Structure formats: structure tokens, C-alpha cells
Amino acid sequence: MGKDYYNALQITRSAKDADIKQAYRKIALNFHPIKNPSDKHAADKFRESAEAYDVLSNPKRKAIYDQFGEEGLKSGVPVDKNNWSDPYTFCGDPHKIFHEFFGGDNPFADFNQHAELDKSENFGGLAGRGRKKQDPPIERDLMLSLEEVYHGCIKKMKISRRVMNDDGHTSSFKEKILTITVKRGWKPGTRITFEQEGDQGPNSIPADIVFVVRDKPHPIxxxxxxxxxxxxxxxxxxxxxxxxxxxxxxxxxxxxxxxxxxxxxxxxxxxxxxxxxxxxxxxxxxxxxxxxxxxFPQYLNSDNKDFIKRALIPNAYKKEEKSKKQNVQLKSLNSFED
Incomplete structure (x- = not known):
């Protein structure tokens, strides 16, 4: 029997997106290794909840899991006559999921009862507070035809980004349209930067999204x-x-x-x-x-070759004619002697 991701988060199949986030937040905080050092059971629960959240918080993965279970999710299922869904594989690092959700590795830094952890800058404690770091830029290719660069145009690029909810702790995915005004003559490698349009997190500055101009192959x-x-x-x-x-x-x-x-x-x-x-x-x-x-022509008959020879190698043709004439004269002399 496959994994029961709903049971891992202690929710029902009717749970909404906000319920999934709230359940993961509660379990992840309760079983975090910082609170439960050397506790294998807590470590397992921490990992199970991370994988369950990674699946159920993604609408496409959730839909496949709800219909086909873990086997269909991890093997891939047909989405139309010619295509299958990509097989899902958990990243294997529950701390990565935790970090993306909370924006830091230590959510306990805000509580007085965990003040002893606040001195650790590696865990987002007091030593690191106020020092938000920006995530590295996210680069995407902007494929343009030569006609679009020749005339200039407007390109609208749809992105999906994680944004923080009003509670300041949880996040959700939202789509956004970025508008690019393509200027005439833009060269390949031109970079267009949208500042801080990457995923949001409570303890980090969103990454810049950078579009890099590339030429589409042209037929002519x-x-x-x-x-x-x-x-x-x-x-x-x-x-x-x-x-x-x-x-x-x-x-x-x-x-x-x-x-x-x-x-x-x-x-x-x-x-x-x-x-x-x-x-x-x-x-x-x-x-x-x-x-x-x-x-070049694929075939030439003897007449064609003779014509080209006359046109392009006149001296060689004259020598050939002279040689033929001499042979005729020699033959005539031989006949006269006979």
C-alpha cells in the first residue's frame, strides 16, 4: 500500500490549501530536530511531513496523487494521448522544504524559551536578524525571432512565484504577468532584470528574475x-x-x-x-x-563537355584541333605512298 500523505499531516482529503499549510506548520515545528535532538521517531515524522507537504501543496501533484495514489505519482500517468506526467521524486531533504516554507532554518528564534539558540547565525538567530540575504538571480531564456528584434515588440511572460500570506508565516503560489518591451536591435545576451520577483520568504529577500535574450533559429x-x-x-x-x-x-x-x-x-x-x-x-x-x-550540375554529356571546353579552355581546344589536322595530313601522305 502506498504512502498516505493526508495521514502524515493528520488531515482529511477535503482539506483546503490553508489547512495543508497549517497542518505542516504544526507538525514541522513539533518534530523539528532542534526541539528533538537524537530522536529518530521525531526525525522520521519531520521527513514524512515534508514529503507530504511537498506533494499536497502542489495542485498538479495533489490531483495525480488523489486519483492514482503514490504509485501513479512516482511512476507518471498519461495526461493525453502522447504525453505522460513527469515522475515525482522527493528531494530527500526535509530541511529544504522547511527552509522554503519558513524562510529560515530556525523558526524558534523568535521565542524567549529558545533564546539559547538565537546566538547561532547559522540558524537565523539574533546574530543574523536584520541581515536578510537575497536569493541568487533566477535566469530564464527569452527566445525572440529576428522579426521581433527588427521591429520591436511587447512580450508578456507568465511566472509562478511563492508569496507570503497575511499571517507572515505561511505562503502560497500565485501567477503574475511580467511585461517586457523588446527594443529594436537587442543583441543575444541582453539581460532584462525584474527586481525581487522571485519566491518570497519571511527571512530572505526575493531573488531577481533575469531574462536573457536568445535568437530563435530563422529559416532564411x-x-x-x-x-x-x-x-x-x-x-x-x-x-x-x-x-x-x-x-x-x-x-x-x-x-x-x-x-x-x-x-x-x-x-x-x-x-x-x-x-x-x-x-x-x-x-x-x-x-x-x-x-x-x-x-554544380550532376551530369554532363559529351556535347556539353565539348561546349564547355571550347568556352573555357580555348587554347587546349586549338591544340586538339591542330593535332587532329596533323594526323589527317599524315594519313593522306601514307595513302599517297601506297
Missing amino acids: FRREGANLIYTQKIPLALALIGTTIHVPTLDGRVLDIPITDIVKPGFTRSIPSEGMPLIEDPNKKGDLIIEFDIE
């Missing part, structure tokens, strides 16, 4: 600095005789670019001011760099 372009790189396929014949190529832009235009030079391997054409906006002055832009991918 890639960017290098403020320049856009475009690859144009071109048949070998047109690479030799010239052509006009039609190059799209991020703002929907099409540029007609005449190519009069012979396109060799490594040949590029630069179109000024058709790249990405410059972050320091969005009215100015980088360049559009056109690279060429020369397509």
Missing part, C-alpha cells in the same frame, strides 16, 4: 552582430555569366540585386543598411551580407 537569415547573413543558391552557369537575384528582407520587401561578377567560392555581396537596427541608434542598420552556394 542568421545574424552576426548587426549584420544579417543570407545564403543564395545559384547554378554554376549563372555564377559564371551573371544574373539578377531576388533577396527578401525582414520588413517584407524584395531586393533585386544584379550579379555581374563571376561568383567564385567565398564570393559575397554586401548590401549596406539592410541588416539589423543598431541598438544605440535604431534608425541606422547593419549590412545584409549575401553568401552564395554554387550548384
Whole structure:
């Protein structure tokens, strides 16, 4: 039989979120190792209550546990035709759950009967009071298309964060929308910081949430600095005789670019001011760099080869014709002698 998380917190299945928090708070304080040193039974209860709270305080885990029990929770269950839920594994550290709930390792520091513990800064006692530390920044990728960076846009990012309840001891999860105004020309690696939007705790300063700009892969372009790189396929014949190529832009235009030079391997054409906006002055832009991918024919018949030889190796063709003429003359002389 699987674990009974409701029994571990001494609550019923009809318990609400506030009931779950209150039950965990009571049990965690009663069986905390600080109050019960070297007591194995208390240590076990402390750990069981932490795991039970970790499951029941999370709506998704609670829903899976209520329907499928511990086995379904820890093995994963189907959520639709193609996907399963992630298997749940307890972190194994009840002190981590306790710390996240209370915001510190020693909730007894506020009580006079535990004043002897207050001198320990490691346990959030008097020596550490008034010295709240901020949690490390939380970084998230902000994936942007080249069009979004080219034109600028508004992005709304939904986060879920732990906030302190009015009682100052318990907390709950709430969703919040963060609005990011994407400026034209933002480069990959640009960091946008929302101060103290991380999880709240009674004895800590919420972490900053930092979004880091990343480029989404683009089907046509890639960017290098403020320049856009475009690859144009071109048949070998047109690479030799010239052509006009039609190059799209991020703002929907099409540029007609005449190519009069012979396109060799490594040949590029630069179109000024058709790249990405410059972050320091969005009215100015980088360049559009056109690279060429020369397509060679897969097959040539003898006539094709002869034609190319005449066009590209005229001297070799003349020597071949001269050699043939000499052979004809020699054959005629031999015939005359006979």
C-alpha cells in the first residue's frame, strides 16, 4: 500500500490549501530536530511531513496523487494521448522544504524559551536578524525571432512565484504577468532584470528574475552582430555569366540585386543598411551580407563537355584541333605512298 500523505499531516482529503499549510506548520515545528535532538521517531515524522507537504501543496501533484495514489505519482500517468506526467521524486531533504516554507532554518528564534539558540547565525538567530540575504538571480531564456528584434515588440511572460500570506508565516503560489518591451536591435545576451520577483520568504529577500535574450533559429537569415547573413543558391552557369537575384528582407520587401561578377567560392555581396537596427541608434542598420552556394550540375554529356571546353579552355581546344589536322595530313601522305 502506498504512502498516505493526508495521514502524515493528520488531515482529511477535503482539506483546503490553508489547512495543508497549517497542518505542516504544526507538525514541522513539533518534530523539528532542534526541539528533538537524537530522536529518530521525531526525525522520521519531520521527513514524512515534508514529503507530504511537498506533494499536497502542489495542485498538479495533489490531483495525480488523489486519483492514482503514490504509485501513479512516482511512476507518471498519461495526461493525453502522447504525453505522460513527469515522475515525482522527493528531494530527500526535509530541511529544504522547511527552509522554503519558513524562510529560515530556525523558526524558534523568535521565542524567549529558545533564546539559547538565537546566538547561532547559522540558524537565523539574533546574530543574523536584520541581515536578510537575497536569493541568487533566477535566469530564464527569452527566445525572440529576428522579426521581433527588427521591429520591436511587447512580450508578456507568465511566472509562478511563492508569496507570503497575511499571517507572515505561511505562503502560497500565485501567477503574475511580467511585461517586457523588446527594443529594436537587442543583441543575444541582453539581460532584462525584474527586481525581487522571485519566491518570497519571511527571512530572505526575493531573488531577481533575469531574462536573457536568445535568437530563435530563422529559416532564411542568421545574424552576426548587426549584420544579417543570407545564403543564395545559384547554378554554376549563372555564377559564371551573371544574373539578377531576388533577396527578401525582414520588413517584407524584395531586393533585386544584379550579379555581374563571376561568383567564385567565398564570393559575397554586401548590401549596406539592410541588416539589423543598431541598438544605440535604431534608425541606422547593419549590412545584409549575401553568401552564395554554387550548384554544380550532376551530369554532363559529351556535347556539353565539348561546349564547355571550347568556352573555357580555348587554347587546349586549338591544340586538339591542330593535332587532329596533323594526323589527317599524315594519313593522306601514307595513302599517297601506297
